[in-house]
Every structure is written in C-alpha cells, then in structure tokens.
Amino acid sequence: MYSPQLNVKLVYDFQKSLIKIDEYIQFAKLHKFTHLFYFENTTMFGVADFVKKCKINNIKPVIGVGVELDDKNFINILPLNKKGYQNICYISSDLNLNNIKDNNFKINIINKYVDTNNIVITNVTEFRQKNSLVQEENFYDLNYIKIYPNAIRYFDVEDKKYFLALYALKNNISYQEAGDIYNIDESYPDDNIDDIYPDNDKLLKQIAFKSFHEILENNEIHFGVYNTPNNIPSFNFLKSLCFISLENYFKKNVFSEKAKIDYIERLNTELSVIEKTGFADYFLIVQDYVLFAKKEGILVGPGRGSAAGSLVSFLLKITTIDPIEYGLLFERFLNPERITMPDIDIDFQDDRRNEVVEYLFEKYGKFNVATIVTFQTIAFKSAFRDSCRVFNVDMETVNIMSKEASAFDQDFDTIINKSILLKSYSKSNEYDFIFKLTKKLMGMPRQTGTHAAGVVITNNDLRGIVPIKEGVGGISQTQFNMNHLEETGLIKMDILGLRNLSTLNQIINLINKNYKKSINLLNINLKDQKVFNLLSKGETTGIFQLESEGMTDVVRKMNVSSIDDIAIASALFRPGPQEMIPQYIQNKKSRQLSYVDSALKTILEPTFGIIVYQEQVINILQKIGNFTLGKADIIRRAMSKKDVKYMSRFKNEFILNAQSNNISIEKATNIWIWIEKFANYGFNKSHAIAYSFISYWLAWFKFYYPAEFYSALLNHSLGDKVKSKLYIQQLKKYGVEIVKPSIKNLNINYVGVQKKLYMPLTIINGINKDFVLNLRNQSQEHQDLFSDLNNFFFYSQKAGITENNYDALAKSGAFDCFGYDSFTMVSNKQFVFGFINSIAHDKSLDQQQNKFRVVEIEETDLVVQSQYEKEIFGFYINDNPITKIKNENAFFKPQDIDTLVPNTRNINLIGQIVKIKTINDKKNEEMAFIEFLDETGILDITIFASTFKEIKNEIILNKNYIIEINVQEYGQKTTGVFNKIVKPIK
Known part of the structure; x- marks a missing residue:
C-alpha cells in the first residue's frame, strides 16, 4: 500500500522527473491519499496549478519551496499561514532573480525570510543552528526523525528506463551512458518503506495538518497606484x-x-x-x-x-x-x-x-x-526526435518519420492512428520503446518563455x-x-x-523623408471612395485583415464603401458567421429587409437584417426584454457559452417583459430563439471597428503612396520569396519603377522614393548584411571607392569580397552602374580575381599602373540574364523575354507553369528547354526527360520513346517553343507528358 511521500519531484524541475501534475493527482486518488506534498528546487512554477487541481479533487495540497544544496542535502520550507507563504515567495524570488548558485548564499537568503510562520524540513543539521526563529515543533531535522527523504522521479520501477532516457537528454549523452552513470532507484516506495521509516506517515500527516495552502483566494486586488x-x-x-x-x-x-x-x-x-x-x-x-x-x-x-x-x-x-x-x-x-x-x-x-x-x-x-x-511544452515532433537522438537512430529514418508527423498537431494516439507509416514503425520491435518514450515526453515543460x-x-x-x-x-x-x-x-x-503598426510607421517615415510631409493618421479622410474602390476591386494585398483569398472575395462582393463595411466583413468572415455572408450580400444589394418585429429595425438595419455583433444581441435584449445593458451582457455571455441553466432563468422574464412592449408570446419566443443562435456567432463590434481603421489606413497609403507602401511591406517580408515576388509584380501596376540592387546603393532594406523602388543588396542570394555594412565602412573611409571598378576592387578586399559574393553581385546586375552588364561581369570573373589577387599580394604596387579593364565585353543574352534574376533573387524583376513571346502568341492560349492542374490534357506551354536527359527504356528505345522553363517556373516533362523518335532532331537546348502536353501528378509533384511541338519560336 502506497502513502504520501515528502520529496516527489514533478516535471517543473525541467527534465528531472517523469511525473506530471495530473498523473500525480490520479496516483493519489487511486490510492486514496488525503494530502500531497510538492516542492520544486528553488522555483514554484507548478505550485498554483498543483494547488488548484488538488482542491478540485478534494486532496489537501502541501506546498512550499525546496532548496537543494547538492544531490543529498536539501531544505524544504513550508508556510503555516499567509505570512509564511509570502516568506517562501520571497525566498524563491531572491534565489531566481539573482541566480544564486553558492550554498552559503542560499542559506543566507533562507535565513533572511524564514520565521515563526514557517515549517522547515531538512537533513542539514547545521541549518538549525543558524536559524532560531522557526519554532521547535515546526522544525523537522531528518537526521533525528524518520521521514523518507529520497527524491521520487517516477512511480514504478519499470519507468526507470524512461527516466534514464530523460537523463540522457538533459545531459546530452547516450542512453547507454546514462545507464552507466545513473544507477539509483527513484521510484515511488511501496509499504515496505514503513519498516525503515515507521513514523513517516504520522509525521507527514502532522505537517500536512499544519500547513497553509490558500494561495489562490483573492481577497484584494494588487494593482499599481498612479502618482497624481x-x-x-x-x-x-x-x-x-x-x-x-x-x-x-x-x-x-x-x-x-x-x-x-x-x-x-x-x-x-x-x-x-x-x-x-x-x-x-x-x-x-x-x-x-x-x-x-x-x-x-x-x-x-x-x-x-x-x-x-x-x-x-x-x-x-x-x-x-x-x-x-x-x-x-x-x-x-x-x-x-x-x-x-x-x-x-x-x-x-x-x-x-x-x-x-x-x-x-x-x-x-x-x-x-x-x-x-x-512554459514551452514538448510536442510530438520534438519528443520523437529527442527520443531517437539518445538511441542514435540514423537521421535519414528520423527525418522520414518527423516529416510524416509534421502534418499533424494533435495528441499522441491521434497522430499515430492518422499515419500508416508511423503506426507501422511504432509496432515494430526496433522502434516500440522510442514511441513509448515519445508519449511519455509529450506535454512536459522543457523551459520557460x-x-x-x-x-x-x-x-x-x-x-x-x-x-x-x-x-x-x-x-x-x-x-x-x-x-x-x-x-x-x-x-x-x-x-x-x-x-x-510597424509597417504604417515605416510608410509614414518614408513619406516624410521623400515629400517632407508629416502625416497624422487621425487626420486621414475616412470616407475617401477612391480608397474603397481599390478594396472593392480586390486590391487587398498587404492590407491588414483583408488579404486572404477568401476575405478578398468577400470584400469584393460586399462592395465595401465605409469603415463599417470593413468591420462587418471582418466580423462575418469567421467560422460560424460565414454561413450568413451570402444572405448579407443579397440583403445589401436588394435592400429588401424583413424583421421578426419592427422594433428590431433600428438595431439591425445597419447590418441589413443580419445579427453581426454581440452588441446587437445586447441591444435586442435591452429593447425587447427591458433588461439593463449590464444584465443583457451577462445573458449574452451565457448564450455564447450555451449555459442552459443560466439562460432558462431569464427566458421567461424576457418573454414576459416583451409582452409589456406589445410583442406577442409567440413572437418574443421566436426572437429569443433567434438571438440565442447568433449570440454564439456574434463578434465584438468595438474590436471590429477599431481594427478596421488599421485596414483602411493601409489601403489609403497603398492608393496614394504605393512605392512607400510596398517598400515597407517588402522590408517586413525579407527572405520570403513568394511575398516578395507578389509585391514586386503588383508594384508594376502602379507605375512604380523597380531599381535593381546596385553596388553604389549600400542599403540593407528596400527604399521607396516617389515612383521608384530601390532594392537592397541584401535581397541577393549570397550577400549578407555584414558584407554590405563592411562596404559602407569602406565607402566612408575612401570617398573614391565608387569612382571606377579599379578603386572598387582595390578597396573591397577589406570588405570581404570573395568569388562567391562577386558571382552573386555580377549576376544581379549590381555592377551595371560601372557600365558593364551582368553577362559581361560574369564572363570576366576569372580575370577580375586575377586582378584582385595581384593587388592583394603586392600592396606597394601602384594601383594606377594596374588599371582594371574587362578582357572581353559579351553581347547581352536576355534569356540568360532572366535566368540570373531567377537564380539570384528567387523571382524575376524585369519582364522575362518569354512574357513577350507569350503575348505575341496569345492565339495559342498558353498556360503558366505555376497554374497547371494535374489530370488536364492538351495544354499549350510557351517557354524554353533548359535541360535534356536521354535514357533507354525497357525496350531499349531512346526516350527523354526535359526541363521546360517559362517566366513562372520550371516543369519536368517526359518524352516517351515513340514521340522522341519523331522529334529528336527538333529538340534543341536553350531554344524557345510552343509545345502541347498532358499534365499529371507524379511523386506528389506536378509534371508533364510531351504530346507534340506546336511551333518552334525563332
């Protein structure tokens, strides 16, 4: 038979216990404990949660703070009353505010606060000599009385194998190493312990009876005082x-x-x-x-x-x-x-x-x-990877299973049951223990946040x-x-x-810099129909709350024309109220509204007969049921929580009061049922209106200052190629010129200046912030850094120019400002570094005698330069030459590669063959795989032997074509099957 024990350690002593609070309480209930002890080492992270859950389960929580001096010696301090609880809060606070490690300092802090309001349990005899305030009957020296002192970190001795894995994780060692080092048993002791510690249960009951735990009973509000x-x-x-x-x-x-x-x-x-x-x-x-x-x-x-x-x-x-x-x-x-x-x-x-x-x-x-x-708790993926690490599972296998698990964010059993792969691994002998360990680790707090x-x-x-x-x-x-x-x-x-708000602030600062205008958001015209027309056309990219595809569609269909419209759209576009969007749009267009009773007209007319807001529910309860606004809000909350017992108290009162307002019982009942349905869906109008201001402000800036608007958006999306591509494509619609990175423009962020957007060097793949800042330092030290390429290469050595970042700069066109395009600078790379190396090794050499000159100026290849853009930026800046070809051949109705849908046939593409690979099929006949490029992406296309035999001599690398394909899905990837060449492009 088990009994309560003193030093049960829980998971809030991070990675030093397997025992979770809920499991501890369930263990106590199973064995009919009336009280439970809980001490963390210096901290009290789980104390409040522990107290609350104990009380719910009619178990007395015995809490305090533990201070471990080493593996064996400890001091546990408990409260006798509220003052004693405050004392232990001070102890824990001071130890953790000052990160105290020295044992003498720890004891000094304990002595500073412990007094007659506390109980002390310790095996450090010397501590009694240093503290005379704790009453004799409240001091328990374990060297003289028999209380089981050992730490308990798991319930069953069989769980030791899981604890060893946890110990290995904590100490970054293997499971085998943990077993060699940690050879003590810290499971929950059974009734045999009574033979060695016969007074254990009696003494712990005595302590539990005296201890204080009413720490969550709020008798006063502790709020700051403003100095008036x-x-x-x-x-x-x-x-x-x-x-x-x-x-x-x-x-x-x-x-x-x-x-x-x-x-x-x-x-x-x-x-x-x-x-x-x-x-x-x-x-x-x-x-x-x-x-x-x-x-x-x-x-x-x-x-x-x-x-x-x-x-x-x-x-x-x-x-x-x-x-x-x-x-x-x-x-x-x-x-x-x-x-x-x-x-x-x-x-x-x-x-x-x-x-x-x-x-x-x-x-x-x-x-x-x-x-x-x-508290940052351990989720499945993290628990699984940790479990694999201590058993040295090969990373390839770990990655396969982790990738499978990343699709799910649920409890252990749900994740396993949803994945055939994970279920099969979990049932194998090789991985059975790893999955059991994963389940143990899930939900444990790993660290604070x-x-x-x-x-x-x-x-x-x-x-x-x-x-x-x-x-x-x-x-x-x-x-x-x-x-x-x-x-x-x-x-x-x-x-x-x-x-x-950071985006708005950056836009305002840019406008101030570019136009010398100080814009106050509160002075912006909130009824500018040009701005609302922008939104109604679906131009919502970058607009707070409105830019998702579904929301954009709602805004367009609603034809928003006011702040109220934006608020209504954002309130309706949520699970539940979404089902009312079609009815709302229809009502707004037709203006043919009907109400359960005419008394509701003033409340519901602004939202075209639909309950959108919680405030409307409150107003209806007030107007029809004669409730005060305060009482109406209480009922509204009960409705939203589906508190049937609470609602029933007011339903009859509502119907009775409605009759005094000349509304029939039947109609009043219908109104109650109607608002009861919408109370759960209704949104907070205060919040909806407030946030709609932010949406409108952003839309206003987008309309009037697109370069500054998109500059701020791009700066907040650095590293996000998808958003960057989208924003830059959209900017062109507003007549804003995109200025590619230049070595003379040493910005680390986008800069919008009126109708131009200057891209930063840091947007180039391979160029980091430090290199740009180093160049900036060189430019401040040497005013002639940019006078010509000779000086630039001479000084840029100190900034850390390498063949890799030179290649990135050259392909991006960053050297165009010196009169040489990207194609030429890439072609002259070896000569450039020969020059750089010569001046690097002979510092005394007169640089004027070694003027940099390109060896050969290459003829610009627009297609190659477009490929450079895709490689260096992750997207195209200027129009891809293929775009022009598509426009000239619009008759063939070509589709973009990034819009292809699997299982569609006879699709025309216009683009360039950038790779050809031939193999022999099972019949030993030659077939081919090609990569086909347009301005939106690259598609893998298979040319089967029967087709390849007929067109083999027509397929030329780096040549443009109109081709016909069938689209398929292969290996979870969209690919194509070649049908025919429709037309070669000259």
Whole structure:
C-alpha cells in the first residue's frame, strides 16, 4: 500500500522527473491519499496549478519551496499561514532573480525570510543552528526523525528506463551512458518503506495538518497606484481629465445640445462604474504608458477589444475611436452588474513594444512590474526526435518519420492512428520503446518563455504576492502563468506588438523623408471612395485583415464603401458567421429587409437584417426584454457559452417583459430563439471597428503612396520569396519603377522614393548584411571607392569580397552602374580575381599602373540574364523575354507553369528547354526527360520513346517553343507528358 511521500519531484524541475501534475493527482486518488506534498528546487512554477487541481479533487495540497544544496542535502520550507507563504515567495524570488548558485548564499537568503510562520524540513543539521526563529515543533531535522527523504522521479520501477532516457537528454549523452552513470532507484516506495521509516506517515500527516495552502483566494486586488499631481485622489484626477478632454472635443467638432447631453450622461455613467469598482488607477496607468509611447514616436493602435467601447478610454486618448459615433457599448467592456477586471489591450508597433515595457519597469520599479511566464511544452515532433537522438537512430529514418508527423498537431494516439507509416514503425520491435518514450515526453515543460503581451503592475512588492524570477532583459517575470494571476489579485495588462503598426510607421517615415510631409493618421479622410474602390476591386494585398483569398472575395462582393463595411466583413468572415455572408450580400444589394418585429429595425438595419455583433444581441435584449445593458451582457455571455441553466432563468422574464412592449408570446419566443443562435456567432463590434481603421489606413497609403507602401511591406517580408515576388509584380501596376540592387546603393532594406523602388543588396542570394555594412565602412573611409571598378576592387578586399559574393553581385546586375552588364561581369570573373589577387599580394604596387579593364565585353543574352534574376533573387524583376513571346502568341492560349492542374490534357506551354536527359527504356528505345522553363517556373516533362523518335532532331537546348502536353501528378509533384511541338519560336 502506497502513502504520501515528502520529496516527489514533478516535471517543473525541467527534465528531472517523469511525473506530471495530473498523473500525480490520479496516483493519489487511486490510492486514496488525503494530502500531497510538492516542492520544486528553488522555483514554484507548478505550485498554483498543483494547488488548484488538488482542491478540485478534494486532496489537501502541501506546498512550499525546496532548496537543494547538492544531490543529498536539501531544505524544504513550508508556510503555516499567509505570512509564511509570502516568506517562501520571497525566498524563491531572491534565489531566481539573482541566480544564486553558492550554498552559503542560499542559506543566507533562507535565513533572511524564514520565521515563526514557517515549517522547515531538512537533513542539514547545521541549518538549525543558524536559524532560531522557526519554532521547535515546526522544525523537522531528518537526521533525528524518520521521514523518507529520497527524491521520487517516477512511480514504478519499470519507468526507470524512461527516466534514464530523460537523463540522457538533459545531459546530452547516450542512453547507454546514462545507464552507466545513473544507477539509483527513484521510484515511488511501496509499504515496505514503513519498516525503515515507521513514523513517516504520522509525521507527514502532522505537517500536512499544519500547513497553509490558500494561495489562490483573492481577497484584494494588487494593482499599481498612479502618482497624481499634488496627491489628488485618483478618481478625482481621472474625472477632471475626462471632462476637460470632452470640453475640448466639443470645441473642435459640431454637436447639437442634445448630443452634448448624451456625451455627458455617458461619461457620468462610465465614471460612476469606474469609481465603484476602484479602477481609476488602472485607466491612469494605461494612459500614462500610451502617452509615453506617442511622445517617443512609437505608433499606438486605435484600440483593441472591448475597451474601444469606453468613452473614458477615448477621452484619455487611450483609444482613438468615438464609441458613441459608432454605437459601441461600455457594458461590453466593464459590467456594473457583474464586476469583472478591466481589460484594456493596447497595440504598439512590434519593433518598439519592448520600450514601453522597459518604461514601466523603470517607472514603477523592479519588484512592482513583471512580464508573465509561459512554459514551452514538448510536442510530438520534438519528443520523437529527442527520443531517437539518445538511441542514435540514423537521421535519414528520423527525418522520414518527423516529416510524416509534421502534418499533424494533435495528441499522441491521434497522430499515430492518422499515419500508416508511423503506426507501422511504432509496432515494430526496433522502434516500440522510442514511441513509448515519445508519449511519455509529450506535454512536459522543457523551459520557460515569456508571454507575448502580458504585464502585471502592482502597488505592493510582487515577491509578497507571487514568486518571481529574472526575465528577458533583466525585467522581473512571474513564476505563475497567466491562468492563475487573477486569482492572486493581479491584473494582466496586454501590451501587444502589432507588425502592421510597424509597417504604417515605416510608410509614414518614408513619406516624410521623400515629400517632407508629416502625416497624422487621425487626420486621414475616412470616407475617401477612391480608397474603397481599390478594396472593392480586390486590391487587398498587404492590407491588414483583408488579404486572404477568401476575405478578398468577400470584400469584393460586399462592395465595401465605409469603415463599417470593413468591420462587418471582418466580423462575418469567421467560422460560424460565414454561413450568413451570402444572405448579407443579397440583403445589401436588394435592400429588401424583413424583421421578426419592427422594433428590431433600428438595431439591425445597419447590418441589413443580419445579427453581426454581440452588441446587437445586447441591444435586442435591452429593447425587447427591458433588461439593463449590464444584465443583457451577462445573458449574452451565457448564450455564447450555451449555459442552459443560466439562460432558462431569464427566458421567461424576457418573454414576459416583451409582452409589456406589445410583442406577442409567440413572437418574443421566436426572437429569443433567434438571438440565442447568433449570440454564439456574434463578434465584438468595438474590436471590429477599431481594427478596421488599421485596414483602411493601409489601403489609403497603398492608393496614394504605393512605392512607400510596398517598400515597407517588402522590408517586413525579407527572405520570403513568394511575398516578395507578389509585391514586386503588383508594384508594376502602379507605375512604380523597380531599381535593381546596385553596388553604389549600400542599403540593407528596400527604399521607396516617389515612383521608384530601390532594392537592397541584401535581397541577393549570397550577400549578407555584414558584407554590405563592411562596404559602407569602406565607402566612408575612401570617398573614391565608387569612382571606377579599379578603386572598387582595390578597396573591397577589406570588405570581404570573395568569388562567391562577386558571382552573386555580377549576376544581379549590381555592377551595371560601372557600365558593364551582368553577362559581361560574369564572363570576366576569372580575370577580375586575377586582378584582385595581384593587388592583394603586392600592396606597394601602384594601383594606377594596374588599371582594371574587362578582357572581353559579351553581347547581352536576355534569356540568360532572366535566368540570373531567377537564380539570384528567387523571382524575376524585369519582364522575362518569354512574357513577350507569350503575348505575341496569345492565339495559342498558353498556360503558366505555376497554374497547371494535374489530370488536364492538351495544354499549350510557351517557354524554353533548359535541360535534356536521354535514357533507354525497357525496350531499349531512346526516350527523354526535359526541363521546360517559362517566366513562372520550371516543369519536368517526359518524352516517351515513340514521340522522341519523331522529334529528336527538333529538340534543341536553350531554344524557345510552343509545345502541347498532358499534365499529371507524379511523386506528389506536378509534371508533364510531351504530346507534340506546336511551333518552334525563332
């Protein structure tokens, strides 16, 4: 019979245990344990999750922090009460903030915080002599009392073989080496242990009874305090700022007296909720870091999520969207009838987001600001490759199986059952253990990471609330993940990085540089039909939210003509509401709308009779059922979660109240059923409207400043050949000249200047950033670097010119600025390096006596130069000569290679034969394989013997043809079968 033990190690001691929290609890339930012990080594990563899951399963969690001094000696510190828990949080925090390794320092930190509020269990006798604060009855010296002290890292002795593999992974050794080194048993001890440790169970029950574990009971909110001028109460200061801002808003815009009253009433309503909930400091702190970002030139998004529905957020310039103008609801953000934490998520340009976090860290303090930990768990592919590595499985086999697994991202059994190949390998004797080990490893945390957006700010020392550690850049980080922070009273603030804001910022800076114009996004005309016409034509490439093929089709069919239209399109284009898109488009075109009741007309008319937004559900519940907006939002949430019990409480009330509004029981029932269906689909209008501003701004720049727009897109897609090719092809439609890389243009990014786009040298395959920067240094040191090729080659030795990067530069046309095209420079490569080597070995030689001259100027071959472009850039820059030939022979209806569909017949292609390979078939007859090139790609084509015999003498390498083929799929690749030559091209 098993019993609870002291030193059970779990997977949050990374790669030092096989035991996961859920497995630990299931083991406890199986053996009817009433309590469980859990100590990590210095950290507390899994403590909150452990406590929560224990309590769900009616098991008392006994938690603390363990400090291992070496393989055998340890000190476990437990809390007797809340103060004792704070003590262990301080211990864990200080050990991990300072990365303490020295045992004496570890003991000093423990002594600094441990007191009468703690229990200590240790086998280090000397520690008792150094600490006199722990009460005698709460100090357990294992050298004098019998508690089983050994670490437990797996349940069954049979699991040792898996643990040895884990040990091998941790220490980067083979499985065999691990077996030679690690020869102790750390399985869960059975009842035989009672003979050696007869008091074990009794003592552990005693400790469990005394210990404290109520760490997730949130009795207070720990939020930061904003330092107001002259110590004005936070709410009073917030209220003053809002009314001053509203007065200025009235001055800058024309409002009727009635409208002004509506704004004032809305503001008072919001402020009363904020005062009641005590969130004034929250709004002021968010405003503070938003204003910091704007002051520093960091682009901030217009709003995100439900916060865009707050007038207070708008007046504080946290968001830039007037919620009243767009019919956005405050109750969707803060609900006065069900107090929830505020959630103001803010987008910043992603390349400068870290500056905002650093600002908060510096302003509010090291122990008051922290990022949030994440745990990177091991997925199937990683677990499998790790398992193979410790058993030295050959890489070819590993790659075959890994590639098969990459198609699936699910649990182990699903992955195995979906793949015939993996299932067959898993059942073989050779790989059986590897697959079992893979399953064991899956889901284990491997290391910590950082939450992409979450930050917490507190008015108290974080170390007294949750354990923290050092994070990226020296900024503190919580040891609990985001799922448990609110339960400790911490409010997560999302400071997000949005790439599209970085793109916008780069466009604005380029326009400023090129035209000396300073563009303020908030001053852009939001009703420019030229911009909406661009979108309606499907020109959505590079436009936030709208550029997917399906979304482009929706935008085109909807004929978008306003910010509202963009918002509706983005709200509908999601699983669920997508089914309403055809009906919406039809209703918009016909304008023949019908409503369950005319009372719904004002709510649904803007979306042509279709429920698109959550706010519409809330408005219907309010208007028909007489619910307050706060209560309506609670019902809306219950509907979206399909909480039948909660909904049934309000259905009858809704129908009864509807009758008082002269709506029949039957009609009210139908309305309830109708909105219940759409509540699950409805999208947050506040978020949809806010993000539609970003989409519109990008479209506006695309229309008016295409060179700058595409320059920014290309810079954010460096290395992505597919996107780069697409963007450059589209640029030509806007009349923008593409200027290929030049050795005199030492940029590492694309630069758009009015109607020209200059490509950087770094876009060339084989040219890296360091080489360009080295050349830039040489150009600053030697003003005559670019005066001629003689000087360039003389000085460029120091920049690291080699035959490889010379070849890349020559083929790209980067030397064209010296009067020699790519074909000539490639042809003279050997002479060039003879010259470079001669001046490299004789530094004293007068360079003027060794002037560089090309040996031979070659006649330009446009086809070869096009091939150079494809090789060097991954796509064509200028029109491929084949394009011209296609245009001249449009009568034959040629298809592009990159659009071919398998199992189609008698397809015409126009292009060039770039490779011919002949073999003898089974009948010993000659057949051929050719590679056929057009401007979109290369196709492998088979010419069978019967055909090849007739055309053998007509097939010439590097010659252009119109040919007819059948398209097939062979080896998961589109290929062709040659039919005939339609026409040779001269």
